[in-house]
Amino acid sequence: xxxxxxxxxxxxxxxxxxxxxxxxxxxxxxxxxxxxxxxxxxxxxxxxxxxxxxxxxxxxxxxxxxxxxxxxxxxxxxxxxxxxxxxxxxxxxxxxxxxxxxxxxxxxxxxxxxxxxxxxxxxxxxxxxxxxxxxxxxxxxxxxxxxxxxxxxxxxxxxxxxxxxxxxxxxxxxxxxxxxxxxxxxxxxxxxxxxxxxxxxxxxxxxxxxxxxxxxxxxxxxxxxxxxxxxxxxxxxxxxxxxxxxxxxxxxxxxxxxxxxxxxxxxxxxxxxxxxxxxxxxxxxxxxxxxxxxxxxxxxxxxxxxxxxxxxxxxxxxxxxxxxxxxxxxxxxxxxxxxxxxxxxxxxxxxxxxxxxxxxxxxxxxxxxxxxxxxxxxxxxxxxxxxxxxxxxxxxxxxxxx
Amino acid sequence: xxxxxxxxxxxxxxxxxxxxxxxxxxxxxxxxxxxxxxxxxxxxxxxxxxxxxxxxxxxxxxxxxxxxxxxxxxxxxxxxxxxxxxxxxxxxxxxxxxxxxxxxxxxxxxxxxxxxxxxxxxxxxxxxxxxxxxxxxxxxxxxxxxxxxxxxxxxxxxxxxxxxxxxxxxxxxxxxxxxxxxxxxxxxxxxxxxxxxxxxxxxxxxxxxxxxxxxxxxxxxxxxxxxxxxxxxxxxxxxxxxxxxxxxxxxxxxxxxxxxxxxxxxxxxxxxxxxxxxxxxxxxxxxxxxxxxxxxxxxxxxxxxxxxxxxxxxxxxxxxxxxxxxxxxxxxxxxxxxxxxxxxxxxxxxxxxxxxxxxxxxxxxxxxxxxxxxxxxxxxxxxxxxxxxxxxxxxxxxxxxx
Ligand SMILES: NC(=O)c1ccc[n+]([C@@H]2O[C@H](COP(=O)([O-])OP(=O)(O)OC[C@H]3O[C@@H](n4cnc5c(N)ncnc54)[C@H](OP(=O)(O)O)[C@@H]3O)[C@@H](O)[C@H]2O)c1
Ligand SMILES: NC(=O)c1ccc[n+]([C@@H]2O[C@H](COP(=O)([O-])OP(=O)(O)OC[C@H]3O[C@@H](n4cnc5c(N)ncnc54)[C@H](OP(=O)(O)O)[C@@H]3O)[C@@H](O)[C@H]2O)c1
Numbered sequence: 001x002x003x004x005x006x007x008x009x010x011x012x013x014x015x016x017x018x019x020x021x022x023x024x025x026x027x028x029x030x031x032x033x034x035x036x037x038x039x040x041x042x043x044x045x046x047x048x049x050x051x052x053x054x055x056x057x058x059x060x061x062x063x064x065x066x067x068x069x070x071x072x073x074x075x076x077x078x079x080x081x082x083x084x085x086x087x088x089x090x091x092x093x094x095x096x097x098x099x100x101x102x103x104x105x106x107x108x109x110x111x112x113x114x115x116x117x118x119x120x121x122x123x124x125x126x127x128x129x130x131x132x133x134x135x136x137x138x139x140x141x142x143x144x145x146x147x148x149x150x151x152x153x154x155x156x157x158x159x160x161x162x163x164x165x166x167x168x169x170x171x172x173x174x175x176x177x178x179x180x181x182x183x184x185x186x187x188x189x190x191x192x193x194x195x196x197x198x199x200x201x202x203x204x205x206x207x208x209x210x211x212x213x214x215x216x217x218x219x220x221x222x223x224x225x226x227x228x229x230x231x232x233x234x235x236x237x238x239x240x241x242x243x244x245x246x247x248x249x250x251x252x253x254x255x256x257x258x259x260x261x262x263x264x265x266x267x268x269x270x271x272x273x274x275x276x277x278x279x280x281x282x283x284x285x286x287x288x289x290x291x292x293x294x295x296x297x298x299x300x301x302x303x304x305x306x307x308x309x310x311x312x313x314x315x316x317x318x319x320x321x322x323x324x325x326x327x328x329x330x331x332x333x334x335x336x337x338x339x340x341x342x343x344x345x346x347x348x349x350x351x352x353x354x355x356x357x358x359x360x361x362x363x364x365x366x367x368x369x370x371x372x373x374x375x376x377x378x379x380x381x382x383x384x385x386x387x388x389x390x391x392x393x394x395x396x397x398x399x400x401x402x
Numbered sequence: 403x404x405x406x407x408x409x410x411x412x413x414x415x416x417x418x419x420x421x422x423x424x425x426x427x428x429x430x431x432x433x434x435x436x437x438x439x440x441x442x443x444x445x446x447x448x449x450x451x452x453x454x455x456x457x458x459x460x461x462x463x464x465x466x467x468x469x470x471x472x473x474x475x476x477x478x479x480x481x482x483x484x485x486x487x488x489x490x491x492x493x494x495x496x497x498x499x500x501x502x503x504x505x506x507x508x509x510x511x512x513x514x515x516x517x518x519x520x521x522x523x524x525x526x527x528x529x530x531x532x533x534x535x536x537x538x539x540x541x542x543x544x545x546x547x548x549x550x551x552x553x554x555x556x557x558x559x560x561x562x563x564x565x566x567x568x569x570x571x572x573x574x575x576x577x578x579x580x581x582x583x584x585x586x587x588x589x590x591x592x593x594x595x596x597x598x599x600x601x602x603x604x605x606x607x608x609x610x611x612x613x614x615x616x617x618x619x620x621x622x623x624x625x626x627x628x629x630x631x632x633x634x635x636x637x638x639x640x641x642x643x644x645x646x647x648x649x650x651x652x653x654x655x656x657x658x659x660x661x662x663x664x665x666x667x668x669x670x671x672x673x674x675x676x677x678x679x680x681x682x683x684x685x686x687x688x689x690x691x692x693x694x695x696x697x698x699x700x701x702x703x704x705x706x707x708x709x710x711x712x713x714x715x716x717x718x719x720x721x722x723x724x725x726x727x728x729x730x731x732x733x734x735x736x737x738x739x740x741x742x743x744x745x746x747x748x749x750x751x752x753x754x755x756x757x758x759x760x761x762x763x764x765x766x767x768x769x770x771x772x773x774x775x776x777x778x779x780x781x782x783x784x785x786x787x788x789x790x791x792x793x794x795x796x797x798x799x800x801x802x803x804x
Contacts, residue, residue, distance in 0.1 A: 275672075291705070
């Protein structure tokens with residue numbers, strides 16, 4: 001059989017990593033795929049900035065030149081933004097190409113449509129690289145779903161904000177200083193909005209929700225809070241109680257629907273995310289048979305992301321997309337778990353509505369309470385802050401007070 | 403097509419979990435496998451102890467009755483010991499059955515032979531449950547190997563010994579007391595030798611070595627040290643320096659061959675294993691492209707282990723066993739990494755041979771040194787103890803002293 005012919009959309013950090021990895025892994029890929037693997041075309045936006053890496057690679061800024069190629073087996077998407085990525089992948093699938101994408105913003109919006117189209121056309125759609133970079137979370141979730149009903153997925157899905165929180169705690173510095181360090185280290189973009197406002201983690205969590213539960217929560221009503229509200233004083237205070245701030249995406253299947261949030265949370269030493277520092281990512285999965293499994297690793301970067309894309313490439317034709325979710329919910333995980341919160345600022349306990357149950361006073365100005373997410377948001381005001389609290393010891397302690 | 407017919411060897415903890423999970427997941431399995439799944443026969447040793455779970459299930463203590471069944475698609479091995487497990491699986495493969503095993507002792511000894519035989523007969527051989535119970539480590543390693551050369555695998559692979567170490571630290575109790583608690587909780591057998599002497603972790607590490615590197619180190623020359631030598635006083639002392647004892651299996655590919663050890667190690671807060679407590683297991687993998695990935699979860703138990711076995715069942719016929727290792731080592735990971743050790747007891751630094759480099763004095767009687775594993779074992783005596791030390795901050799500090 002002739003070589004597997006690939007077009008690469010985008011030649012930035014990820015595109016470069018994919019090109020290099022395919023070049024250096026020719027032998028290995030050939031052995032696994034039974035075929036030579038060849039990148040035949042690369043799409044960029046500003047063609048004057050680029051040189052084709054090889055004379056027989058078509059470098060173009062015109063997608064038409066790519067989609068009209070005579071023989072094309074796979075299209076790998078490493079560009080940014082919903083469009084034109086979505087339209088390009090639709091065209092590629094309709095032409096009968098397998099597609100692989102790293103583009104989380106596009107996939108969070110249009111994943112379901114692309115999955116449907118790929119199924120109709122009988123091609124493979126890989127999206128391992130859209131969530132948590134080099135951590136093989138998509139593959140693991142899919143595999144666990146064969147046996148388990150998934151109850152909850154939680155993750156530190158954005159390395160930039162985790163780096164900033166780690167830096168603020170370690171150096172006692174302000175958000176602005178930590179952001180500057182992140183930018184100097186190449187961990188944050190010139191415009192860091194996507195990362196620090198939680199959009200990036202939000203997109204990834206939407207992709208996980210669709211995979212784990214077969215559906216996404218209401219996009220508009222879903223909680224997305226970034227890390228900007230966190231002050232160095234709060235970090236110092238909670239560090240003294242044994243807590244660290246982590247920016248956590250949480251998706252839980254309950255009888256009341258999917259509970260979804262992306263927000264800063266306090267975790268203590270007993271929680272698997274306590275120790276996830278710097279640009280690391282982590283994901284924790286609760287399945288009804290297997291219990292809790294967590295994975296941690298590099299959430300971004302040229303080669304970890306390329307590794308995820310090449311894994312998808314290896315699985316072309318090997319796995320199919322049977323949706324195995326939903327239809328067998330067995331009652332487990334269907335009740336709302338109680339949630340604990342630290343409330344701080346200018347307030348006294350007498351002001352709290354009765355459905356917010358006080359568990360402990362951590363500090364003259366900080367209460368530990370038990371309440372639902374809605375109740376907490378109902379009392380929010382500029383004078384107070386509320387952070388959810390995770391970790392085992394605390395909940396046991398709380399149960400004692402209870 | 404007619405139902406997928408399965409024989410289950412062993413009806414203890416694991417066998418029971420598999421039976422129950424298959425019964426409760428009929429619908430899901432049918433959807434995935436396109437087939438009803440039916441356990442048609444169960445093998446036990448003491449037949450008088452058991453009742454067939456259903457009137458149409460053959461319960462027997464005679465393997466001949468099973469292997470001569472007219473139609474048999476899959477044999478699942480959940481018995482103990484090298485024999486008769488190995489012979490039974492050979493017979494099953496030769497009959498054309500797919501086989502799945504949870505039996506690590508047998509698989510550590512005979513895995514390579516069974517893989518070869520399964521390849522010749524064109525059947526699938528699953529062994530996810532042999533290592534780290536519910537953590538899908540076999541599948542993740544295999545998947546990572548498609549793209550990465552694996553450089554190092556480390557793991558906390560025995561829940562019993564990790565439970566004992568955690569208990570000793572938390573309660574300040576002796577090894578004997580902690581072992582008794584483990585036995586009372588069903589975490590340790592009446593004869594705990596396999597767990598506390600490190601045999602169980604040793605078998606699992608051998609299985610991982612063969613998968614990640616295509617070979618096992620010399621069985622006789624490989625280091626296997628259990629947790630019995632650790633005293634409550636040592637635990638107290640190292641806790642005060644910020645270290646915890648963990649029983650770690652480590653397999654590393656170097657130019658000098660595979661460096662293999664199963665032994666108690668000291669880890670500080672920066673190491674992903676610091677926080678793995680109680681019966682939890684964890685595995686950390688270093689790949690040349692992806693970097694470091696770690697997984698943690700339940701290392702044993704009825705349902706986590708059943709989950710791993712059913713995952714293998716789902717993948718019958720779906721994946722093949724192309725050995726992708728070895729032939730493409732690219733220089734990375736081929737040099738020996740330096741190792742740090744805490745040496746304590748009745749000794750003074752003047753007594754140490756010159757190739758053991760002193761980095762720091764942690765305590766009047768405890769030195770932090772840099773040395774090779776051989777050098778360390780060359781100085782061992784009843785009066786001193788040596789534990790390897792892992793974790794980032796320490797090594798950076800050490801580098802400063804350097
Ligand atoms: N960086 C990571 O670690 C990482 C990890 C996981 C997923 N991702 C996702 O992977 C994608 C690529 O990320 P990246 O970091 O490689 O971005 P990048 O470095 O900014 O590169 C983007 C590339 O896409 C090209 N491009 C952008 N818009 C285009 C358009 N309309 N038409 C044609 N080409 C276009 C750019 O062309 P020019 O070079 O000509 O401007 C550039 O080569 C993004 O969707 C990102 O979210 C990134
Ligand atoms: N327990 C775990 O969490 C776990 C996790 C991963 C892997 N594993 C592995 O899975 C296997 C089973 O473990 P387990 O905990 O289920 O052990 P178990 O509770 O002791 O059960 C063993 C079963 O095997 C049967 N058996 C033993 N020797 C036999 C023989 N020669 N012929 C026929 N049947 C025989 C026993 O029969 P009787 O009942 O009649 O005595 C019993 O039903 C072991 O290899 C273990 O290492 C266990």
